[in-house]
Amino acid sequence: AQTVTQSQPEMxxxxxETVTLSCTYDTSESDYYLFWYKQPPSxxxxxxxxxxxxxxxxxxxxxFSVNFQKAAKSFSxxxxxxxxxxxxxxxxxxxxxxxxxxxxxxxxxxxxVKP
Amino acid sequence: xxxxxQNPRYQVTQFGKPVTLSCSQTLNHNVMYWYQQKxxxxxxxxxxxxxxxxxNEADTPDNFxxxxxxxxxxxxxxxxxxxxxxxxxxxATSRVFGAGVTGELFFxxxxxxxxx
Numbered sequence: 001a002q003t004v005t006q007s008q009p010e011m012x013x014x015x016x017e018t019v020t021l022s023c024t025y026d027t028s029e030s031d032y033y034l035f036w037y038k039q040p041p042s043x044x045x046x047x048x049x050x051x052x053x054x055x056x057x058x059x060x061x062x063x064f065s066v067n068f069q070k071a072a073k074s075f076s077x078x079x080x081x082x083x084x085x086x087x088x089x090x091x092x093x094x095x096x097x098x099x100x101x102x103x104x105x106x107x108x109x110x111x112x113v114k115p
Numbered sequence: 116x117x118x119x120x121q122n123p124r125y126q127v128t129q130f131g132k133p134v135t136l137s138c139s140q141t142l143n144h145n146v147m148y149w150y151q152q153k154x155x156x157x158x159x160x161x162x163x164x165x166x167x168x169x170x171n172e173a174d175t176p177d178n179f180x181x182x183x184x185x186x187x188x189x190x191x192x193x194x195x196x197x198x199x200x201x202x203x204x205x206x207a208t209s210r211v212f213g214a215g216v217t218g219e220l221f222f223x224x225x226x227x228x229x230x231x
Contacts, residue, residue: 033218045158045205045222052218091157095218103148103207103220105157 031097138206
């Protein structure tokens with residue numbers, strides 16, 4: 001069975017600085033997708049960034065980028081120029097490439113942004 | 116805007132009193148999911164529908180049931196809520212994997228259930 005591990009329950013970053021959230025996963029599959037979701041307090045879970053396992057190039061979305069190390073099964077999220085609005089719970093998630101692949105979440109990292 | 120809408124956003128019920136949570140989507144996605152998220156925990160999948168096909172997770176209690184009368188709507192029924200069912204319930208949708216499908220789930224804002 002696939003597992004997702006986020007080893008940092010909480011992180012803190014100064015506004016305008018850069019922070020990296022860690023995620024490792026375990027799978028024997030070759031076809032899968034990885035995601036980072038953001039869940040602000042009492043608000044909707046939204047997609048931050050996705051990575052297809054077959055792509056070697058790391059995904060980037062504006063201030064958000066990932067470091068995808070397939071052999072090491074590592075998928076970290078880097079947030080550059082952190083903003084107060086980035087404060088949220090961040091979940092790393094894995095999804096099998098099968099037609100009904102379920103989304104498997106890590107336990108999350110709570111990110112605080114200090115002004 | 117196309118979206119996933121959950122109602123009610125907040126629900127308080129008494130121990131043992133049945134409750135129904137609803138989810139509607141305008142994305143026309145084949146797959147709909149119900150997740151349970153307890154405080155400071157990761158979402159846990161309860162079940163999902165692939166079109167009309169119902170898929171229950173092995174550890175989902177029998178107390179939880181679901182209905183999907185059509186593509187747009189899905190309901191979560193909790194027949195006899197216990198104190199341990201206090202949680203946020205998240206509905207999500209996705210398209211079936213295929214050419215050009217990127218695989219992410221789209222979430223509603225959640226229904227926060229409190230059982231007293």
